[in-house]
Amino acid sequence: MSELNTNNRALKWLEARLPIVSFVDHSLGTKYPAPKNLSYWWNFGSLAGIVLVIMILTGLFLAMNYTAHVDYAFNSVERIMRDVNYGWLIRYIHMNGASMFFIVVYIHIFRGLYYGSYKPPREVLWWLGLVILLLMMATAFMGYVLPWGQMSFWGATVITNLFSAFPVVGDYIVTLLWGGFSVDNPTLNRFFALHFLLPFVIVGVVILHIWALHQAKSNNPLGIDMKGPNDAIPFHPYYTIKDLYGLGVFMLFFMYFVFYAPNYMGHPDNYIPANPMVTPPHIVPEWYFLPFYAILRAVPDKLGGVLLMFAAILVLAALPWLDTSKVRSAAFRPIYKWFFWLFAVDAVVLGYIGAMPAEEPYVTIGQIATAYYFLHWIVLLPLIGWFEKPRPLPESISAAVRKGTPVNAGATEKV
Amino acid sequence: MRKILINAAAAIGLSVVTASGAMAAGGVKVPSESWTWDGLFGYYDKAQLQRGFQIYNEVCASCHSLKLVAYRNLMEIGLTEDQVKAIAAEKEVEDGPDDEGEMFFRPALPSDRFVPPFPNENAARAANGGALPPDLSLITKARMGGPNYIYHLLLGYHEEPPAGFELGATQYYNEYFPGHAIGMPPQLMEGLVDYADGTEASEEQLARDITAFLNWAAEPELEARKSLGIKVMLFLLVLTAMLYALKRKIWANVDH
Numbered sequence: 001m002s003e004l005n006t007n008n009r010a011l012k013w014l015e016a017r018l019p020i021v022s023f024v025d026h027s028l029g030t031k032y033p034a035p036k037n038l039s040y041w042w043n044f045g046s047l048a049g050i051v052l053v054i055m056i057l058t059g060l061f062l063a064m065n066y067t068a069h070v071d072y073a074f075n076s077v078e079r080i081m082r083d084v085n086y087g088w089l090i091r092y093i094h095m096n097g098a099s100m101f102f103i104v105v106y107i108h109i110f111r112g113l114y115y116g117s118y119k120p121p122r123e124v125l126w127w128l129g130l131v132i133l134l135l136m137m138a139t140a141f142m143g144y145v146l147p148w149g150q151m152s153f154w155g156a157t158v159i160t161n162l163f164s165a166f167p168v169v170g171d172y173i174v175t176l177l178w179g180g181f182s183v184d185n186p187t188l189n190r191f192f193a194l195h196f197l198l199p200f201v202i203v204g205v206v207i208l209h210i211w212a213l214h215q216a217k218s219n220n221p222l223g224i225d226m227k228g229p230n231d232a233i234p235f236h237p238y239y240t241i242k243d244l245y246g247l248g249v250f251m252l253f254f255m256y257f258v259f260y261a262p263n264y265m266g267h268p269d270n271y272i273p274a275n276p277m278v279t280p281p282h283i284v285p286e287w288y289f290l291p292f293y294a295i296l297r298a299v300p301d302k303l304g305g306v307l308l309m310f311a312a313i314l315v316l317a318a319l320p321w322l323d324t325s326k327v328r329s330a331a332f333r334p335i336y337k338w339f340f341w342l343f344a345v346d347a348v349v350l351g352y353i354g355a356m357p358a359e360e361p362y363v364t365i366g367q368i369a370t371a372y373y374f375l376h377w378i379v380l381l382p383l384i385g386w387f388e389k390p391r392p393l394p395e396s397i398s399a400a401v402r403k404g405t406p407v408n409a410g411a412t413e414k415v
Numbered sequence: 416m417r418k419i420l421i422n423a424a425a426a427i428g429l430s431v432v433t434a435s436g437a438m439a440a441g442g443v444k445v446p447s448e449s450w451t452w453d454g455l456f457g458y459y460d461k462a463q464l465q466r467g468f469q470i471y472n473e474v475c476a477s478c479h480s481l482k483l484v485a486y487r488n489l490m491e492i493g494l495t496e497d498q499v500k501a502i503a504a505e506k507e508v509e510d511g512p513d514d515e516g517e518m519f520f521r522p523a524l525p526s527d528r529f530v531p532p533f534p535n536e537n538a539a540r541a542a543n544g545g546a547l548p549p550d551l552s553l554i555t556k557a558r559m560g561g562p563n564y565i566y567h568l569l570l571g572y573h574e575e576p577p578a579g580f581e582l583g584a585t586q587y588y589n590e591y592f593p594g595h596a597i598g599m600p601p602q603l604m605e606g607l608v609d610y611a612d613g614t615e616a617s618e619e620q621l622a623r624d625i626t627a628f629l630n631w632a633a634e635p636e637l638e639a640r641k642s643l644g645i646k647v648m649l650f651l652l653v654l655t656a657m658l659y660a661l662k663r664k665i666w667a668n669v670d671h
């Protein structure tokens with residue numbers, strides 16, 4: 001990274017002392033080659049990064065006004081809503097931003113599943129993404145506890161109690177999480193500290209994620225490698241502008257919720273101050289945890305449920321080997337394509353079941369959907385790879401786009 | 416462009432689902448009412464909020480606290496500073512210690528939060544047959560169905576419970592309360608308050624006005640939020656359209 005095409009003397013001066021200009025140019029600029037056929041489904045990675053920055057910034061200003069103490073936390077949040085200048089805006093952005101983060105990341109993950117982005121040589125990239133997902137879940141869970149409403153308290157109680165299912169070390173772990181013998185002030189304090197710390201850990205893993213991406217380069221809707229300069233275009237200006245346009249559309253969606261339905265994705269019970277003496281009739285987690293909550297409750301045994309819930313995410317780490325097909329993109333996999341959508345439906349069903357009370361017929365449906373979740377990864381995915389006859393792959397990206405081959409439903413937008 | 420429209424439609428569709436699909440915790444469907452603060456251009460009717468405050472002050476405040484609202488906030492619903500000072504001064508708050516180290520009582524100031532009717536939860540329960548009248552500061556945000564639930568709860572009392580339904584000695588049957596057995600006696604009756612502005616105090620009118628006041632108490636930022644929202648959405652719409660045009664221009668010569 002030495003050549004720098006600029007006549008700007010200030011940039012040249014800086015470049016000679018710290019080659020940061022060419023570094024950025026190679027990372028996100030004109031020297032980073034990207035496949036020319038990326039569809040709008042490839043916008044969600046950069047969107048996730050931007051949401052992370054929004055969350056850190058709004059979170060910083062919330063932290064300046066928040067009091068992490070069981071007697072003051074709820075009222076300090078309400079003080080932010082009522083008396084801090086634009087406090088309501090900062091909090092509503094942060095609160096809905098958590099949901100937006102998961103919407104964006106779930107779409108990003110499903111895009112990876114559809115186009116086989118986890119296959120060689122992108123396994124480590126995929127794993128780093130899973131690490132980010134786990135960190136996000138921990139961060140979101142602890143953040144939801146901070147306003148110290150009824151769902152904060154009881155959600156924290158239910159979820160931390162899960163760890164007691166582990167033999168021998170279980171009770172020790174729970175005491176450590178609580179900082180005592182029940183969810184109380186020490187719990188709130190450590191959750192606040194960790195909720196502040198973990199986003200920066202996420203930033204670190206995101207940097208590794210992007211590093212690994214730049215090693216393998218982006219996958220694309222055809223799932224074939226870039227074979228030459230004809231297949232690639234520079235990231236800037238082509239994808240910077242495409243990402244910016246996508247950001248505009250996304251911000252319209254995000255801001256609609258912030259300004260017009262700020263509590264749509266929340267639960268009314270969290271506007272009741274935490275009360276250890278009163279259990280809410282239905283304790284439900286935030287929507288983004290519902291599928292995993294359904295898997296947890298599908299098993300009558302507590303330890304079994306906890307293990308299965310963790311397994312639901314860990315199984316994704318084995319996808320590069322569970323998927324036996326050499327073809328990445330589902331656009332050329334006539335059978336897998338159908339099972340992908342069936343799995344997507346299954347995930348939505350699990351989410352719905354997670355929101356329902358633990359009674360019939362929801363319990364049975366939840367068990368069937370949970371069984372299918374694992375069946376899909378462990379049995380169907382390897383079998384489909386063996387038996388499926390993929391459609392022939394195009395010889396190159398440029399050959400495919402020249403002929404105007406329709407690639408898939410998500411990439412039909414022709415400009 | 417098509418994508419923007421689809422997203423906007425989806426977002427609006429989602430919010431319609433919230434408005435119409437709201438269920439009370441007990442599973443009773445709460446009918447939707449129309450409110451001035453609904454929709455993109457929602458606002459509060461200050462005269463209605465003042466009527467609602469009158470009801471709260473004369474009726475609800477004898478049992479229900481409103482701890483998160485300060486007297487000074489009443490200026491936002493159109494009361495003058497002098498009116499607010501007079502309203503605050505009717506209540507006493509403990510202050511101190513003074514120079515001798517003694518605690519003392521003084522009239523409340525506009526900067527004080529609404530003085531609760533009971534000093535603590537036990538006192539509140541003792542005076543209400545064991546039931547705790549909830550704080551009303553966030554009540555429309557803290558219940559499924561929001562303001563619609565509050566409105567219908569206030570009007571939802573039945574003289575007699577259905578045959579076979581057992582009520583406790585200090586309980587009343589309410590169609591919308593989860594479990595139906597509510598500790599609060601029916602409050603609204605025609606002419607309950609003498610509205611300062613001469614509005615006729617029918618039961619429905621009372622229920623609407625107090626609900627409006629409580630919604631303001633829970634979401635005092637609502638008007639500022641919705642009016643800023645319009646500007647933000649319009650700005651984003653124009654910006655996104657321009658970014659889209661730029662995107663088309665930059666990509667014009669690329670086969671993809």
